[in-house]
Amino acid sequence: SPDCLQPQTIILHSTRRNIWIILHDWATDRLAALQKAGLIRKLGLWSSPAWSCTGSAVSSNDLIKMFSAFYASRACLVCGDTGLCGPYKLIPNVVFPLSKSVLCVPCPQQAQDPPAVKGLSLATKVRRSMSSRVHEAVKAIALCHNVTPVYESNGVTDQAEAERHYEDSCRVYQASSPDEVALVQWTESVGLTLVGRDQSSVQLRSPGGHILNFTILQIFPFTYESKRMGIIVRDESTGEITFYMKGADVVMAGIVQYNDWLEEECGNMAREGLRVLVVAKKSLTEEQYQDFEARYVQAKLSVHDRSLKVATVIESLEMEMELLCLTGVEDQLQTDVRPTLETLRNAGIKVWMLTGDKLETATCTAKNAHLVTRTQDIHIFRLCVTQAVLCVTQVCLKYYECEFMELACQCPAVVCCRCAPTQKAQIVRLLQERTGKLTCAVGDGGNDVSMIQEADCGVGVEGKEGKQASLAADFSITQFKHLGRLLMVHGRNSYKRSAALSQFVIHRSLCISTMQAVFSSVFYFASVPLYQGFLIIGYSTIYTMFPVFSLVLDKDVKSEVAMLYPELYKDLLKGRPLSYKTFLIWVLISIYQGSIIMYGALLLFESEFVHIVAISFTSLILTELLMVALTIQTWHWLMIVAELLSLSCYIASLVFLHEFIDVYFIATLSFLWKVTVITLVSCLPLYVLKYLRRRFSPPSYSKLTS
Numbered sequence: 001s002p003d004c005l006q007p008q009t010i011i012l013h014s015t016r017r018n019i020w021i022i023l024h025d026w027a028t029d030r031l032a033a034l035q036k037a038g039l040i041r042k043l044g045l046w047s048s049p050a051w052s053c054t055g056s057a058v059s060s061n062d063l064i065k066m067f068s069a070f071y072a073s074r075a076c077l078v079c080g081d082t083g084l085c086g087p088y089k090l091i092p093n094v095v096f097p098l099s100k101s102v103l104c105v106p107c108p109q110q111a112q113d114p115p116a117v118k119g120l121s122l123a124t125k126v127r128r129s130m131s132s133r134v135h136e137a138v139k140a141i142a143l144c145h146n147v148t149p150v151y152e153s154n155g156v157t158d159q160a161e162a163e164r165h166y167e168d169s170c171r172v173y174q175a176s177s178p179d180e181v182a183l184v185q186w187t188e189s190v191g192l193t194l195v196g197r198d199q200s201s202v203q204l205r206s207p208g209g210h211i212l213n214f215t216i217l218q219i220f221p222f223t224y225e226s227k228r229m230g231i232i233v234r235d236e237s238t239g240e241i242t243f244y245m246k247g248a249d250v251v252m253a254g255i256v257q258y259n260d261w262l263e264e265e266c267g268n269m270a271r272e273g274l275r276v277l278v279v280a281k282k283s284l285t286e287e288q289y290q291d292f293e294a295r296y297v298q299a300k301l302s303v304h305d306r307s308l309k310v311a312t313v314i315e316s317l318e319m320e321m322e323l324l325c326l327t328g329v330e331d332q333l334q335t336d337v338r339p340t341l342e343t344l345r346n347a348g349i350k351v352w353m354l355t356g357d358k359l360e361t362a363t364c365t366a367k368n369a370h371l372v373t374r375t376q377d378i379h380i381f382r383l384c385v386t387q388a389v390l391c392v393t394q395v396c397l398k399y400y401e402c403e404f405m406e407l408a409c410q411c412p413a414v415v416c417c418r419c420a421p422t423q424k425a426q427i428v429r430l431l432q433e434r435t436g437k438l439t440c441a442v443g444d445g446g447n448d449v450s451m452i453q454e455a456d457c458g459v460g461v462e463g464k465e466g467k468q469a470s471l472a473a474d475f476s477i478t479q480f481k482h483l484g485r486l487l488m489v490h491g492r493n494s495y496k497r498s499a500a501l502s503q504f505v506i507h508r509s510l511c512i513s514t515m516q517a518v519f520s521s522v523f524y525f526a527s528v529p530l531y532q533g534f535l536i537i538g539y540s541t542i543y544t545m546f547p548v549f550s551l552v553l554d555k556d557v558k559s560e561v562a563m564l565y566p567e568l569y570k571d572l573l574k575g576r577p578l579s580y581k582t583f584l585i586w587v588l589i590s591i592y593q594g595s596i597i598m599y600g601a602l603l604l605f606e607s608e609f610v611h612i613v614a615i616s617f618t619s620l621i622l623t624e625l626l627m628v629a630l631t632i633q634t635w636h637w638l639m640i641v642a643e644l645l646s647l648s649c650y651i652a653s654l655v656f657l658h659e660f661i662d663v664y665f666i667a668t669l670s671f672l673w674k675v676t677v678i679t680l681v682s683c684l685p686l687y688v689l690k691y692l693r694r695r696f697s698p699p700s701y702s703k704l705t706s
Contacts, residue, residue, distance in 0.1 A: 137325035140279050142187040142204055143214060144231050144244040146221065147175040148197050171195070176446075178464040179275065179329045202233065217241065217289065218296070220314060224356075224420050224447060227251045230314075232289070241289050243282040243317060246327075249358075250418075252278035256323040265326060270360035273368060274328030280321040292317055331365075336481035338370040343484045345412070347569035352414045352431075354424045354451065362417035371413050405434040424451035432456070442483060443469045459483060488566055489559045499578035500631055501551045503586045508544060508624060510587060512536075514594025515616060522602060534653075535617060535660055542649045543621050546642035547628040553636040557701045568701055593623055593682040600678035614661045614671065619678040621650050626683045630690060 151170045173181045173194070184194050191207035204212040214233040222229035228247025234240070245255070249266040256262070256278065269276045284292070292313070299309040344351055353371060355362050366372050408414045416427060424441075428451055431439050441448070441455035446468040452458030453472055460470030462478050470476035477486065512531075519530045531539070562568060576582070601616035625643055632639060654661060665671055694702070 133324070136281065137279060138187055138190060138192050139204070140244045140246070140281055140324050141183050141327065142192045142194055143202060143233055144229065144246050144279065145175065145180045145184060146177075146229070147173050147180050147184045147194060149194055150174050168193075176466060179277075181464070182329050183327060212237070218293070222247075226311075228255075230318075232284070241284040241286065243284055243321075244279070245281070245318065245321060246277045246279045249276055249278050249326075252280060255318045256280045256321050259323060262323065262326075266358075267360055269326065269328040270358040271364060272328070273361055273364035274330055275357060275361060277327045277329075279324045279327060281324055282317070282321045333368060334480050340481045340484040341369055341371055343488065343563075343566045347488065347566035348573055349487075349569070350412065350414075352408075352416065352427070354416045354419050354427060356419055356447065357417055359417045362415050366413075366415050371415070376412065401430060405430055409435060421447040421450045424448065425454040427451075428454045442480070443473075445469055459486070484566075485559075485563060488562045488569055492557075492562055492569060492572060493555050495572055496556060496577050497552050497554060499582070500554065501548070503578070503582060504548055504551060504628070504631060506583075507586045507590045507627070508540070508548060510590035511594045511597075511624070512539060512620065514591050515598040515620070518595055518598040519602075531613065531617060531660070533660060534657065535613075538650075538653065539617075539620070542653075543646055544624045546646050547625055547639070550636070550639040550642040551628065551631060553638055554632050554634060556633045556699070557704060561701070561704050565701075565704060568704075571700055589686065593627075596682040597623065597678055600674075600681065604674045604678070611662060611665055611671075614666055615674055615678065617661070618650075618666070618671075618675050619682070621647075622675070622679045623682050626679070627686075630683070630686060 150172050151167065152172055173184055175181050175184075188194065193205040194202070195205045195211070196203035200216050202214045202216060204214070206212060213236040215236060216231065216233055218230075218232040220230040226247070228245060228251050230243060230245035232241065232243045235242070245252070247255075249262065253262055262278070266276050266278070295313045295316075296310070299313045300306065302309050341351060351371060353362065353366060353369075355365070357365070363378060366378075372378060416423075419427070424447075428439050428441055431437070438456045440457045440459060441451045442459045442461065443449075443452055444461035444463040445465040448460075448469050449472045452460060452469060457475070458473035459475045459477060460467075460473030461480055462470045462476060475486065477483065516530050520526065520528075529536075557568065597616055597619045601612045601619065605611040605615060625647060628639075628643065654663060654666060657663075
């Protein structure tokens, strides 16, 4: 009997290969971009990235993987008699599991008599009824969406002519969600094609080539609060008014007519990693629609509680709807998502996956992405008592914030499912408040904008869901795998360079300030500046600017080494390159060098004050150039040019500085040995300390660089 039939599954496979690089994406001709340069130094300090798995790590090549049509008898039969002037293309390949037997249903044009299988006999009436139901399900998927077909010229066909004749080769589907496009493309693959749409009408083309016209009476767009969308259309050929709706199973379960299999089948599809939608319909008479339209217009004109009244009117229509089918869309993982997550995990970064999908879908995605390793278990929050990857539902965020954060922070990875956009931002805010660490949010859709803006650093992935996330983020990348290089290479270099540059600028200013303080104290705090005019201006500009800013070219390890050994990133999480300790060390170095230069010049000058200026200023310039050389880890040819250029500028400017420096005195041997002694005393001890430190306490990357 039909009751023994099980729901069938149609699996369509698709492969697509994309080649991506970090700066330029040749497949899409897009560039990775930086939106806010002021946050680049934080790339080396991320410890808790929040990852929106809905689209940021999944390929834009979405495909419809499952289409299950269910009826009151739990049978899933697809017959060729579609009622649309021809059979669907999928019909000859449909397979139905039936205990140990398999029933293949051909098109009516291919077989006149009904198929015979042992233990099964189907009447023509039943076969036609099932066919009409499948036809209605496919038509609902082809109508209930926000996809718009756009016709573009392909160089051979004119654009206007292509739009007039609905040329398939020139048609491109555009929508805010790639899931919608995947569903419409699937209906096209089975014979029912969306060929035209505007604000008031929709045109479909049947397998026989006939154009079916529908008038859009009302449309209710998808919202994150309602988790469903609906559309009311009128068939212009028959005048029938139909209300189609699709949405998440959690909300549609209370809208459709009673059944005992919806929850089970949704769970089965979710466990395979599919994003499930429930499709339903309701036929309306002309009187019913006119009554609804009057109440709907009146609710939209209300001044007080407009949204509530509109929602109430719509809900009055969402009752006892006929369940048509379930759809499952698979989001394929992008290339190198698993290695990227493994790199982040080895770098000491905890990854949290935030998604609005079902618990089963989120768990399947976490396993496919290897966010859950083989040695880890998965526990629901209420049952978790040991360290494991954690899957939580939204109720935990509402009632158990403190307990949730205390337990979740001890887990190597966390998966939060059924999260609304505001809840994603709430989780990021809780991480910042409870842990005090920097957070990074990675997303690709409009529902990730609040999370990206709440995090310390936001990364937007450009995809088919639009550029809302990438425009709202601090950094924009074209694929999720670029996140590894963004952190391990660019983040590491940016953090270390910013730390060295900022501390050296402080050292440069504090050193000359110490010299002025010593000079004033020796001369009874007289209000006499040590350096006047161009000397004080040139010191901060042409004499020391180029070497100091050449530190932005420095790097401790090569890019290949940083990507191969992500464990090096753990040292940055400790904040050692830029801390109170390093700041105090640079302050002591500045005081020591400023005092040595000033006291040395006072002890070694001969008779005139101008000799003090010549000796101390020349020693100061040489000391700064040598300190830049002491700080550099890896030499770049531009660094050498900057050092030589600054020294040459100072020597050449001595000819024009006769008002401040005795030109004849600097050409004597006495000046040269005095400057050499003062410079060596100020810099040589620091070089010795640097050598001893690298000899007895080498950094973690020393063996890799050697």
